Amino acid sequence: MTDPAYFERMYARSDDPWGFDDHFYERRKRELTVAALPRARFVSALELGSSTGALTEQLLARVDRIHCVELHPRGVEIARRRLVADSDRVRFEVADLITWTPGETYDLVVxxxxxxxxxxxxxxxxxxxxxxxxxAGATVVAVDWRHPVDEHRWSGDEIHRRLTEVLSTASGGYRDTDVTIEIFEPAGVESVAVRDGLAPSATDGPSGE
Structure with a gap:
């Protein structure tokens, strides 16, 4: 695990230590992530490393309830202030992913x-x-920076390679020089257009019947 002192230094420096609210890149990344969600609505989501709640805030437009798991208490404190109007829909938990495991199932994991x-x-x-x-039925969304960072144990590309090994090929997403966003839907789930009745199902005959 990256040295916890790194996160202490980052949160001591600013209430927005990674510039989530300041940078166009970050705002665009969140918009791309939410736009890539393959369902109009999710009931319950698990967000890992929710930090200051910038992405959580936008996920709430598409998710009924979100369980946020964050390593640093300062991140949770900032996120609580940001999301006070939606406090009944967000549950925060300060925990270390080294030992943490979920005690329930979700239909979205971010x-x-x-x-x-x-x-x-x-x-x-x-x-x-x-x-x-x-x-168990969850859609998994993974978002990762692609440039080298000293504090990262792995590259973003390596994380996505490992996710593909355990979840199979992503069903959608976005990639450029800076970021990879991948969506892993459960096996057997048909495309958004098929579910919306705009395209024929793979199980339909040639005429779509």
Missing amino acids: ASEVLYYLDAEPLARALGWIRDQHL
């Missing part, structure tokens, strides 16, 4: 720029229960 802070064993453990959530 891991945005968090998994590459984990060492090999905790990463394998987290990927194991993410796979279990996925097999």
